[in-house]
Amino acid sequence: xxxxxxxxxxxxxxxxxxxxxxxxxxxxxxxxxxxxxxxxxxxxxxxxxxxxxxxxxxxxxxxxxxxxxxxxxxxxxxxxxxxxxxxxxxxx
Numbered sequence: 001x002x003x004x005x006x007x008x009x010x011x012x013x014x015x016x017x018x019x020x021x022x023x024x025x026x027x028x029x030x031x032x033x034x035x036x037x038x039x040x041x042x043x044x045x046x047x048x049x050x051x052x053x054x055x056x057x058x059x060x061x062x063x064x065x066x067x068x069x070x071x072x073x074x075x076x077x078x079x080x081x082x083x084x085x086x087x088x089x090x091x092x
Contacts (some may be wrong), residue, residue, distance in 0.1 A: 003090050004068055006039040021057035034083035045061040
Protein backbone atom coordinates (compact mmCIF):
# COMPACT_ATOMS: atom_id res chain seq x y z
CA UNK A 1 0.00 0.00 0.00
CA UNK A 2 1.05 3.55 -0.69
CA UNK A 3 0.25 6.71 1.25
CA UNK A 4 -1.13 9.38 -1.06
CA UNK A 5 -1.81 13.00 -0.12
CA UNK A 6 -4.98 14.66 -1.37
CA UNK A 7 -5.43 18.41 -1.14
CA UNK A 8 -8.20 20.54 -2.52
CA UNK A 9 -9.49 24.06 -2.81
CA UNK A 10 -13.26 24.02 -3.25
CA UNK A 11 -15.14 27.01 -4.62
CA UNK A 12 -18.39 25.77 -3.02
CA UNK A 13 -20.83 27.02 -5.59
CA UNK A 14 -23.15 25.56 -8.18
CA UNK A 15 -24.98 23.55 -5.52
CA UNK A 16 -22.18 20.99 -5.21
CA UNK A 17 -22.59 18.44 -2.42
CA UNK A 18 -19.05 17.98 -1.15
CA UNK A 19 -20.04 15.31 1.37
CA UNK A 20 -20.01 12.99 -1.64
CA UNK A 21 -16.35 13.93 -2.26
CA UNK A 22 -15.46 13.09 1.34
CA UNK A 23 -17.36 9.79 1.15
CA UNK A 24 -15.55 8.97 -2.11
CA UNK A 25 -12.15 9.60 -0.51
CA UNK A 26 -13.07 7.46 2.51
CA UNK A 27 -14.13 4.61 0.22
CA UNK A 28 -10.67 4.35 -1.38
CA UNK A 29 -8.65 3.18 1.62
CA UNK A 30 -7.56 3.88 5.18
CA UNK A 31 -7.66 7.66 5.57
CA UNK A 32 -6.48 10.55 7.75
CA UNK A 33 -8.28 13.89 7.72
CA UNK A 34 -6.95 16.16 10.47
CA UNK A 35 -6.57 19.31 8.32
CA UNK A 36 -9.52 21.01 6.64
CA UNK A 37 -8.62 20.39 3.01
CA UNK A 38 -5.89 17.77 3.28
CA UNK A 39 -6.24 14.01 3.42
CA UNK A 40 -3.75 11.16 3.60
CA UNK A 41 -4.93 7.92 2.08
CA UNK A 42 -3.42 4.44 2.28
CA UNK A 43 -4.46 2.73 -0.92
CA UNK A 44 -3.43 0.28 -3.62
CA UNK A 45 -4.59 2.75 -6.28
CA UNK A 46 -2.25 5.03 -8.25
CA UNK A 47 -2.39 8.82 -8.08
CA UNK A 48 -4.09 8.86 -11.50
CA UNK A 49 -6.70 6.32 -10.46
CA UNK A 50 -7.54 8.35 -7.35
CA UNK A 51 -7.70 11.56 -9.41
CA UNK A 52 -9.97 10.02 -12.05
CA UNK A 53 -12.33 8.76 -9.36
CA UNK A 54 -12.50 12.02 -7.41
CA UNK A 55 -13.06 14.21 -10.48
CA UNK A 56 -16.64 12.91 -10.42
CA UNK A 57 -17.24 14.75 -7.12
CA UNK A 58 -15.83 18.25 -7.69
CA UNK A 59 -16.87 21.25 -9.75
CA UNK A 60 -15.10 22.77 -12.75
CA UNK A 61 -13.79 25.70 -10.65
CA UNK A 62 -12.39 23.49 -7.85
CA UNK A 63 -8.72 22.51 -7.54
CA UNK A 64 -7.43 19.08 -6.64
CA UNK A 65 -3.85 17.98 -5.82
CA UNK A 66 -2.86 14.35 -5.45
CA UNK A 67 0.71 13.28 -4.76
CA UNK A 68 2.77 10.64 -3.07
CA UNK A 69 5.04 12.05 -0.36
CA UNK A 70 8.64 11.29 -1.31
CA UNK A 71 10.10 11.41 2.17
CA UNK A 72 9.74 8.32 4.34
CA UNK A 73 8.79 10.44 7.35
CA UNK A 74 7.81 13.96 8.25
CA UNK A 75 7.27 16.26 11.14
CA UNK A 76 4.10 17.81 12.54
CA UNK A 77 2.76 19.92 15.36
CA UNK A 78 -0.52 20.40 17.19
CA UNK A 79 -2.29 17.15 16.33
CA UNK A 80 -4.03 14.97 18.89
CA UNK A 81 -3.01 11.43 19.72
CA UNK A 82 -5.16 9.73 17.09
CA UNK A 83 -3.95 11.97 14.24
CA UNK A 84 -0.31 11.67 15.35
CA UNK A 85 -0.60 7.88 15.64
CA UNK A 86 -1.78 7.66 12.02
CA UNK A 87 1.12 9.83 10.84
CA UNK A 88 3.66 7.82 12.83
CA UNK A 89 2.29 4.51 11.52
CA UNK A 90 1.92 5.51 7.88
CA UNK A 91 4.71 7.98 7.20
CA UNK A 92 7.49 6.63 9.36
